[in-house]
Amino acid sequence: MKFINGFTAKIVLLFIFFLLGCGSRGESVNQDLIQDLKNLTAFDSKKHKVVLIMPSSGCSGCIAAVEEFVRDNKFPSLFLILTNSVSQKDAVYRLNLVNPLCDYFWDSNKTFYDSKDSEAIYPKIVYWNDGDWLNSRVVIVKPENPNAMVELWDYLINLKF
Amino acid sequence: MKRYLSIILSLFVVLSCGQPRVLELPLTSERKVLLGPQEILKVPLDSVTSLFNSLNESIIINGMPKLLIFSQNTNRLIQYDINSGLIERDVLFPKEGPDALTGIDFSSGMHYVNSDSIIFMSSSMGKIFLANELGKVYSKFDVLNDSIVLGSFDLRSQLAYRNGSLFVQSLPKRVGRNKSEFANRRLTISEYNFKDKKLTQHPLYFTEVYQEYSFSQQLQSVGFVFSKSLDRFIISYPLSDSLYLTDFKNYYESIPFKSNLVKRAFEQDSKNKEIAPERISSYYNWLSDAYIQLMYDESSGYIYRVARSGISHEQFEASDFYTTKEVLVMDGNFNVKGKISHSGSSLMYHFFDRDGISWNANFREFNMSRNNEDTLYFEKYEIY
Numbered sequence: 227m228k229f230i231n232g233f234t235a236k237i238v239l240l241f242i243f244f245l246l247g248c249g250s251r252g253e254s255v256n257q258d259l260i261q262d263l264k265n266l267t268a269f270d271s272k273k274h275k276v277v278l279i280m281p282s283s284g285c286s287g288c289i290a291a292v293e294e295f296v297r298d299n300k301f302p303s304l305f306l307i308l309t310n311s312v313s314q315k316d317a318v319y320r321l322n323l324v325n326p327l328c329d330y331f332w333d334s335n336k337t338f339y340d341s342k343d344s345e346a347i348y349p350k351i352v353y354w355n356d357g358d359w360l361n362s363r364v365v366i367v368k369p370e371n372p373n374a375m376v377e378l379w380d381y382l383i384n385l386k387f
Numbered sequence: 388m389k390r391y392l393s394i395i396l397s398l399f400v401v402l403s404c405g406q407p408r409v410l411e412l413p414l415t416s417e418r419k420v421l422l423g424p425q426e427i428l429k430v431p432l433d434s435v436t437s438l439f440n441s442l443n444e445s446i447i448i449n450g451m452p453k454l455l456i457f458s459q460n461t462n463r464l465i466q467y468d469i470n471s472g473l474i475e476r477d478v479l480f481p482k483e484g485p486d487a488l489t490g491i492d493f494s495s496g497m498h499y500v501n502s503d504s505i506i507f508m509s510s511s512m513g514k515i516f517l518a519n520e521l522g523k524v525y526s527k528f529d530v531l532n533d534s535i536v537l538g539s540f541d542l543r544s545q546l547a548y549r550n551g552s553l554f555v556q557s558l559p560k561r562v563g564r565n566k567s568e569f570a571n572r573r574l575t576i577s578e579y580n581f582k583d584k585k586l587t588q589h590p591l592y593f594t595e596v597y598q599e600y601s602f603s604q605q606l607q608s609v610g611f612v613f614s615k616s617l618d619r620f621i622i623s624y625p626l627s628d629s630l631y632l633t634d635f636k637n638y639y640e641s642i643p644f645k646s647n648l649v650k651r652a653f654e655q656d657s658k659n660k661e662i663a664p665e666r667i668s669s670y671y672n673w674l675s676d677a678y679i680q681l682m683y684d685e686s687s688g689y690i691y692r693v694a695r696s697g698i699s700h701e702q703f704e705a706s707d708f709y710t711t712k713e714v715l716v717m718d719g720n721f722n723v724k725g726k727i728s729h730s731g732s733s734l735m736y737h738f739f740d741r742d743g744i745s746w747n748a749n750f751r752e753f754n755m756s757r758n759n760e761d762t763l764y765f766e767k768y769e770i771y
Contacts, residue, residue, distance in 0.1 A: 283706075310706065315760040316437050319460055334755075341705050347663070 256364045262338060263352060264359060268331045271359070274305035275385055276378065277352040279338050282311035284347025288367050292349040295375050296321050301382045306330035310339040310346070351378055407654035410600055412628060412676075415645045419725035421716060424766035428745060430454065430472050431762055435461055438750065438760040441542040442497040445738035447686065452740040457497050457507075462488065464505070464522065469738055469745075478522035486524045488516055494538035496555060498546035506546060506553055510538030515553060515579060530579060530586060536560055537577055540604035540668075545681075547613035547620060552580045554620065554635075556609050557588065573598065574607060576620075576635065589635040596626055603655045605672035610681030616688060616719075623692055625677040626652050630690065630717075642721050646694030646713055649676040653697075673698050673708065684739040687771055688719020691744060693734055708733075709751075716770060727768060736763065743770030 263269055263277060280292055296306065297320075306328060308317050314332050317323070323330055333339065340346050349367040351374060367374045432438065435458075442457035452469040466476035480488050490512030498506045507516040513531030518524045530537055538544040539556040547554040557577035573590040574597055580587070597607060610623040619638070622631040628645040632638070652675035655667060662670045680693035692715040698708065712729035730749035737746040748764035 312755075313438060313760060314758075315435075316439070316460065319435055319437075 257360070258340075259338065259350070259364065260352065260360060260362050263354070263362075266331065266337075268329065269305060270329075271354060271356050273303065274329065275303040275354055276301075276382060277305045277307060277354060278378075279307045279309060279350040279352070281309055281339060281346065281349065282317060284310075285368060288348050288369070291375055292367055293321060295378070299379065299382065300327040301386065302328055303385050304328045304382060307333050307338050309333035310336055353381065407656040408600060409654070410596065410626060410652045412626075412645075412650055412652075414647050414650065415628075415643075417647065418715065418723065421725040421727045421770070422768070423728070424748075425769050426767040427748060428469075428472065428765040428767055429762055430467055430765065431474075432760070434761065436463070436465065438754055438763065439733075439735060441735060442491070442495065443736050444497060444499050446499045447739075448502070452738055454736070454738045455497075455499055456736075457491070459491060462491075464520075466520075469740060476520060478520065480518070480522050480524070486518075486522060488518070488524065490514060494541060494544050496538065496544040496546040498548055498553075500548050506548065508537060508544065508546060508553070508555060510536060510544060513537065517581070526581075528579065528581070528584060532586070534560055534564075535575070535577065535588070537579075539608035541608040545609075545611055547611060549613050549620075551582050552578045554578050554611070554613065556611070558604070558607075574609060574624075576609070576611065576622075578635070591622070591631075593631055593639060593641065594624055594627065597624075600652075601654050602626065602652060602675075603668040603671040605668060606652060606675060606677055610678070610692075612681060612683040614683065614688075615685060621681065621683060621690060623678050623681040625679065626675075627678070630681075630692070642717075644690075644692055644715055644717060644723065646678070646692070646715055646726065648694045648696045648711060648713055649678060650696075651676055670703055673703050673710075674700070680734060682737055682744070684744065686739065689744075689770065690717040690721075691715070691737075692717070693729070695731075714746075724770070736765070738765075741771070743768045 269277070278292065278296070281289065308330060311317050345366050351365040351367065353363040353365070355362045365371065365374050365377070437458060437460045440456045440458055442459065444455045446453050446455055453475070454467040454469060456465045456467070458465060462480045462482060464478045464480065465474055467473065468475045480486055488507050490509030491507060492511055494510035496508040500506060502520045505518045505520065507518060508514070513529060515528040515530055516524050517526040535557040537555050537557050540558065544555055554576055557575050573592065574594050575588045575590050578587045578589060606625045608625065612621050614621055617632065619632045619634055622633065628643060628649070629641040630644045632640045632642065653671050655671040657667055659667065674697045676696045678692055678694050682691040693712060694715065695710045695712040698710050709731040712731050712734070714727045714729055716724040716727065718724055730752070732749040732751060734746055737744060745765040745767040748766050753764040754760055
């Protein structure tokens with residue numbers, strides 16, 4: 227009985243450890259991302275309320291949807307980070323950022339692209355919480371989250387009017 | 388004891404069946420290393436034309452070397468004079484209307500026959516366009532069909548032209564079809580005749596390695612050119628140590644042209660859970676050594692074959708696609724002259740002149756690190 231109790235306890239502990247491990251990887255990625263944003267000189271937390279992090283390769287459908295959104299919507303409160311992309315010239319032309327109404331950052335050092343993160347292939351939206359920036363909300367634009375771009379548009383338009 | 392051994396052996400055989408295999412290629416004596424670049428040439432781009440235009444071609448007009456670039460960003464065909472580095476012609480194709488070149492994207496092709504016949508091929512739309520140098524599309528051909536797709540699995544498809552026919556690699560359509568329909572397939576080159584609009588497939592019977600192994604689609608992308616002087620097609624497979632000369636009828640000849648960089652290639656393991664399904668084909672392509680490009684100078688008869696070694700799993704994960712590369716050089720009499728070491732950057736552009744060959748310099752070193760995407764730099768090699 228004593229053996230069973232000990233064994234069960236170990237299994238439960240292991241299970242909890244795995245559960246915590248799963249959760250903490252995604253959270254720590256987001257925490258790192260928020261910290262990197264906070265440290266980014268080009269990012270103005272007073273002006274920029276939403277950050278859109280756009281890889282140029284990965285989930286092609288998700289990236290195409292975000293690029294289409296950016297071509298049509300350049301709110302001043304939106305801040306773009308173009309990451310894991312080879313050509314700045316191509317990206318600027320593709321997204322119509324020659325004289326943009328919103329600011330963007332060309333992430334040549336891939337600071338905002340963690341190749342070990344399984345969700346790096348998706349664009350990310352950061353709803354910046356300036357009062358409690360560590361609790362800023364990170365939304366992944368992926369097929370399982372089809373309302374991500376509608377929610378973003380609603381948020382930006384409500385900031386405007 | 389013997390019984391146990393035979394059980395273990397049987398188990399081993401059963402377990403190893405169906406496992407992805409590795410193709411090992413033999414080594415040869417090392418090639419003579421030819422000189423490095425003798426000169427760096429510059430070709431200016433405008434503020435919107437991309438640095439990376441996979442549709443480009445080295446052509447000769449009135450005996451003078453030119454570089455033709457189709458900018459997919461802007462739908463423009465730009466002709467550079469190599470000697471002056473200046474733009475000689477800049478033609479805009481509209482995005483809509485009768486002169487639009489629709490669907491020029493991944494796997495598309497372009498081939499200059501003469502100023503009145505520039506061939507464009509859209510793999511995704513299944514269309515061939517005949518245009519002239521003034522930007523007029525004067526004929527369109529629909530080549531969509533149920534069994535094959537024209538084009539190789541690459542950024543661009545190589546096109547060749549001979550006697551009123553266009554030649555391009557073709558691949559079987561997989562979506563919605565039973566796998567058994569193309570289980571024993573061979574690589575094929577399709578011939579499209581512009582006069583009778585007939586599509587003929589030429590199976591490549593000398594590529595057993597692709598029947599025996601299951602490689603990623605990129606490792607099945609054939610490099611091929613047509614030699615007018617030989618009246619033969621020259622074919623380079625990513626995983627064959629020889630070049631092949633053929634007329635697609637009854638003549639073929641193999642010519643050994645090996646690089647020691649190409650030592651092994653990995654079969655595709657579609658069950659590999661470490662890699663996202665949409666990246667599996669690319670993963671096994673990049674892990675493998677391969678011959679990735681064939682360049683041919685019609686005026687001198689010289690043949691250039693680009694070989695590269697595979698990258699590591701870690702490099703692939705970090706999107707670091709720089710690899711060890713070399714260019715093998717063969718003269719018009721099929722004598723191997725040697726090899727030229729390459730920077731490992733993408734080899735996207737090349738052109739020929741009376742002295743030899745030039746190809747784009749390392750993009751990372753010459754462009755990205757200098758934040759300059761408005762100039763193409765070329766390394767010039769004097770070979771002849």
